[in-house]
Amino acid sequence: MSQNYSAIAAQLLAAIGGAGNIQQAAHCLTRLRIALRDDSLVQVDAIRQVELVKGCFSNAGVFQIVIGAGDVDRVYAELVAQAGIATATVAQVKSSGDHKQNRLQQLVKVFSDVFMPILPAIIVAGLLMGLNNLLGARGMFIADKTLLQAYPGLDGVWGLINMMANTSFVFLPALVGWSAAKRFGGSEILGIVLGLLLVHPDLLNAWNYGKAAAGLDGASVPYFDVFGLHIEKVGYQGQILPILAASWVMSRIELWLRPRVPNAIQLLVIPIVTIVISGLLALAVIGPLTRHLGIAITDALVYVFNLAPWLGALLFGALYAPLVLTGMHHMFIAVDLQLIANQGGTFIWPMIALSNIAQGSAALAMFWLLKSPRDKSMASTSAISAFFGITEPAMFGVNLRYKLPFYAGLTGSACAAVLITLGHVRAAAIGVGGLPAFISIIPTFIPLFLLGTLVAIIVPITLTLLLARRHAAMAGDEVAQHA
Template identity: 30%
Template sequence: MAKKDYSELAKTIIQDVGGEENVNNLIHCITRLRFYLKDESQANDEALKNTKGVIDVIKASGQYQVVIGNEVTNVYDAVVDELGPQFAAKLNDGTASETAASAEPESGNGFVRAVNKLIGLITGSMTPVIGVIAASGIIKGILALLTLPQLGAILNAKSTVYITISAMADSAFYFLPIMVGFAAARYLGGDPIVAAVIGGVLTYPQIVTWGTAFKTMFSIGGFDFQFLKYTYSIFPMILAAWLAKKIGDWFKKVLPSYLQMIFNPLFTILIVSAITLVITGPVIQGAANGIADFINWLVSVSGWLGGLVIGGFYQVLVIFGLHWGVVPLVAQQISGSGESALNAIISGTMVSQGAAVLAVAIKSHKSELKELGFAAAISAFCGVTEPAIYGVNLRYRRVFVSGLIGSAVSGFITGLMHGNMFGFTGSLIGFSSFFDPKNPTNLTSFYAFLLSSLAAIIVSFLVTWFWGYNDKMVMGQKVEKKKNPAKA
């Protein structure tokens, strides 16, 4: 099959965001091109929204976001090609990222701007590693499945094959600080290699061993400063990357040019690693673990009520881009306790929106809507709901509400059965994440996944079919997000 050409779409997008001279930087997430523009008023929102291949246009977190869907990587590459080698060089050396990271939305008070920049930093740090984490979670779940006695224990947990494949899955989590640090440094315009080395300090085997045993570094006034285990951690490394950027920039100003190559990274690595190990790491890791454990406990204790509320409203967070604040918490829960009741509920919300758009695709006689609906349904069942939400569901408001009704029922069942997830990947493709690798014979969470997913599909599909959609309805305008998600 011939490879699809995205060059014309790329040219149109560049033209409608105000031309290449208006682009400070460009990154992408799972479904969106995230532009940092010099002047957003130069962008032609309506022209972009009505461009074939573009699902929606959103302004949030200081970014001009063009929602593409599953083809975002191909479109991103085409846009970078059209912007030329000089822009590509800026992306590689971090110059463009530095400009983007320092940009602030013009509107909103200081607190709102700070929240937007924080969301942007989390997005820039986590987006590049989400796919790897999701893939690793699927592998771990399949391994747990293959050790089930009910299936004849196809794999022995002590076998060479199991341990080798398990290493392939665990490496993404074990060395997560390195990957997050690299991504955060690129977003901030710092030195990705320096940040990766600092992440390597946090995951160094001896440090991990000492952290597991809470070995004391030193004591001051009867207070013990201890090593902690930072594998699987996220937040300490994001702050470390930010510190490395600030300290590295300071050394660029004060050190002679002939000392820069060696002594800038030397001092930066020593200072930031020490600060992270002694001060910021323990504080942030302790707070993050505490918040993650508290949310896990709250969701578990609230049972069906928590499932009903979270299931009914989580996808609303996606509309405003606020779900990016939840993603690191879920990762923190899985890294800390090995499970996430919150993610188990979230998984059903993806299935529900997919079932709602699937009903539209099957019921509609409009060929273009059918094509978009089927593609969006597949995407949602694979854990990415944005093509469904922005492409169809929100433009027929009842379809989106139908999905919320289905996800509320799904969450109710998950909460009632106290279902948990033991991996990161959700929706139907994440079925293997519901097998407990520590206790393979306990299938409670997997049964909760089966029942809640079935309920999500049936309820969302039927409500959409009989109430949410018919061909006489007129597709509404593409929905705008609020410019500052913190105001939502």
């Protein structure tokens, strides 16, 4: 249905206190993010009555209005035009609210700012890798055979897809280097160079480093001899922490040099000095330290889940959706990638995908209960969005509004998380965190993950319908009459 985005933007502009109350405004995939001068001027009730708006809240000094994928781009364009303000990035808007954030919120914001721009590349790589895993899975489609064995002609397709899938992971430090340098105020191209330096073909990858460190076949770890200092020739393919820390150091060096180097020779001096110093530190100090730190973090996480898997899964399944509300869920991208690099798979991301499905299922149940055409439309579209990994419309527009569906979603998520965790389900990569998630699961675990998916669908729907009938007043007379 065609929407009057101009009218919607005008209503929102009036409800947030007018153009003069806006410091900066940006948008992400589903939300308008606005840094306001005076939060007291906001008319929350008026905002919630605006068409397309599924909810609004303030978090870490930034006022956010949930609209939904696709529509948010058009509303933002109209809002910027009518307010007469310049477009801004999400990072810039978040920076406007930094003074209102605590240390943890600021740390989470860094992860969010760095990983959100490169998330499409990671998801595409995850889906392609999952597709390749299915092609190479023995017994998945043909008894005792893989599709490649049954149809040798697919070998070329498999090789091509495999190369496409691995590209984002092999050169992940370059992607993170670009995004992190942009976030920390450094040169983005130097961030890319630094990231590529850490995955240079002359450096050992993780597999060959493991063989060399163990002394297999008489191999040993090669090194650079720099004035008597031995620097191991080790790469950091797929690693997050080394390039994240190195990009911060690189940006500090570059920012320190800029006002101190004459303009006439800046182009010559700053890039060389920055890359030489940060590259040396990355290979000699930052890389080894953060590699061991990353291994320690993932080992500790695995240890906790192995010690009490049902409890860890229960807590994570129940708490992930509330973390999405605060924006703290972005930090799990780094955890997932670190687990994939060190353990060969992540048990976190499958639980995240099931949490999204559970919230979508609760919203779908509300679609059957609600009678207002506008509310039914919101419930159905937000449920579909959640089934494909975007849960904010479902949570803000439906589940939190009626409360009990949100709790039903948390319960379904927790139950499904316990089931797949006890079965040691792992994902080989990060994909679409919803119904298509099974593609990225290691093939051996796909049947159990699909069973977990059924739990994440059935439990929230059943609980929502039962609780709605028992507590019909939760959604007003409309639900009471329907129940």
